[in-house]
Amino acid sequence: MREVFKQVRDRIKPPQPASWQTLILLSIFSAIVASITSGQSPQIAQRIISSFGWLFLILGVWWFTYEDGVKKKLTFFNFFIGPWIVGALICIYLFGTVEGRPMPTQAAFISWAPISSIIWSSPKFVKSDPKTRSPVYTNPTVSRRQEIILVLLSNLILSCWFQFYFQIGTWLSENPNLRGGDFTRSGFVWRPNPVDRASAISRGVTLLDSAAQILEEQLEGKPWSEVERWLEQRDQQIPNLRRQAQERLPQASENNLWNLEVPAPSQVSETVYDLPLQAVWTGVTARSNGFQLSRTCRIAQGRKQGPPAQFQFESPAPPATSPARPRLIGTVNCGVISEVEGTR
Amino acid sequence: MFTDVLPLRAILYQLLFIVLAIAVEAFTLQRYLGIGRTTSIQYAATANLLSTVIGWFLFFITEPLLPPDWQQQLLEFIFFNAATNQPLLIGLALPVFLGTFIVKLQSLDWLDLILGNKKPAEAEARDVAKFRGRAAQRQPFANVPSRALAVLWANAASFSAIALIILIRDVFAIPKSAF
Numbered sequence: 001m002r003e004v005f006k007q008v009r010d011r012i013k014p015p016q017p018a019s020w021q022t023l024i025l026l027s028i029f030s031a032i033v034a035s036i037t038s039g040q041s042p043q044i045a046q047r048i049i050s051s052f053g054w055l056f057l058i059l060g061v062w063w064f065t066y067e068d069g070v071k072k073k074l075t076f077f078n079f080f081i082g083p084w085i086v087g088a089l090i091c092i093y094l095f096g097t098v099e100g101r102p103m104p105t106q107a108a109f110i111s112w113a114p115i116s117s118i119i120w121s122s123p124k125f126v127k128s129d130p131k132t133r134s135p136v137y138t139n140p141t142v143s144r145r146q147e148i149i150l151v152l153l154s155n156l157i158l159s160c161w162f163q164f165y166f167q168i169g170t171w172l173s174e175n176p177n178l179r180g181g182d183f184t185r186s187g188f189v190w191r192p193n194p195v196d197r198a199s200a201i202s203r204g205v206t207l208l209d210s211a212a213q214i215l216e217e218q219l220e221g222k223p224w225s226e227v228e229r230w231l232e233q234r235d236q237q238i239p240n241l242r243r244q245a246q247e248r249l250p251q252a253s254e255n256n257l258w259n260l261e262v263p264a265p266s267q268v269s270e271t272v273y274d275l276p277l278q279a280v281w282t283g284v285t286a287r288s289n290g291f292q293l294s295r296t297c298r299i300a301q302g303r304k305q306g307p308p309a310q311f312q313f314e315s316p317a318p319p320a321t322s323p324a325r326p327r328l329i330g331t332v333n334c335g336v337i338s339e340v341e342g343t344r
Numbered sequence: 345m346f347t348d349v350l351p352l353r354a355i356l357y358q359l360l361f362i363v364l365a366i367a368v369e370a371f372t373l374q375r376y377l378g379i380g381r382t383t384s385i386q387y388a389a390t391a392n393l394l395s396t397v398i399g400w401f402l403f404f405i406t407e408p409l410l411p412p413d414w415q416q417q418l419l420e421f422i423f424f425n426a427a428t429n430q431p432l433l434i435g436l437a438l439p440v441f442l443g444t445f446i447v448k449l450q451s452l453d454w455l456d457l458i459l460g461n462k463k464p465a466e467a468e469a470r471d472v473a474k475f476r477g478r479a480a481q482r483q484p485f486a487n488v489p490s491r492a493l494a495v496l497w498a499n500a501a502s503f504s505a506i507a508l509i510i511l512i513r514d515v516f517a518i519p520k521s522a523f
Contacts, residue, residue: 149458150389150393157400160400161354161358169349175419178419183423186424186425187357188354190349190350
């Protein structure tokens, strides 16, 4: 048992009291203590302990990246990227986990590059005093000053790019109709999986299909007078139809980009109406004119002879309409879906 | 806040334009000012990076202040490359050119200040020209290594190069359907 303890201790014991391993161990220790510390809602004690854990982790990693072998491995084309690792940790600590968020915030991403470049340039302002060997402030040499200026400026551009990314996100959430657009012509943005025309059209087709289906359910086989009343009260019926058709679609954000419109029907003859159904794309297109799918449903009068008619024959008090006539019902026949462009 | 629409094209074009502008301007400055290659590259790099940063800052500051229809046009331009308000774009070109010119000229002064370079001997060059007598009088001041003039030429050269690339991009873009 003692052997085991000794082995474990040898394994984790830092080579020197003052080394990066000590700091990492301290941060692990703080993390463990913070995780077993429970408290009331503000969790002040836990936050203080975990802050110390972060502090030790940042200092430990900072130290570690400046170790000789590590520094060599982290240097690409004579450029040492260690500070950007330390900077990322600092930003995650400062802007990410303090409030216990799962994802670092916008501020963390934006400040990452400038903070890292400040960390990168800070050793250049320090030299060791030849007598006391303590660090003192110094002006960097001319070539180093030039380096610092260039690195700082290019990192500011980097954080501008991050800010631009978040700006795009804001624009898209403020203008949801942009989301279905096609960005292939854009000189600024790129989307890994674009909304392709085929799948967008298939959603519009689904919308028209379900609208036609609802229309059939409501009118097919119904008495003709009811059908005519439906057509007269179009203004009340069509919002219903639109809502029901949208409800039948599978849930997807792009579905809202198709709008169902039902213009006034045209009367072909006394008993035949053509009711157009249109799915209009409300998303922004590359051209300013719109894009829509259209389908015409023919609502016609049909005759139906069957038990109800016979039943009317036998009734003792025949209704005002002649019972001898077969019942007049509505029939719905929807045509093919066609694509219309440039109508908006 | 996080979206799958990435500004990758903007980043790539900006990288390309910055590298191109630094190369073109370094070459121009080297020729007009008669300075070394390293110095001219440092000048051009500092000037271009600083003007890019200032440009981004101005964009982020002014974008929320724009009138709504301008914002809409900006979005159409950014997302669909649709220049719906071309007079505005053309009208912006001159202020942008002058603004970058002033920023670049100023940045060289600041760079000299930070690096402790002594100011280029503009006045001395003129004095030397004075003593050359008639030969100098016949030659216009273009022969004098004026830094402002050199930066103006460099800026014009880099703007032309970038405009040419944008033109090529837009002319040879694959025509897409209306969707």
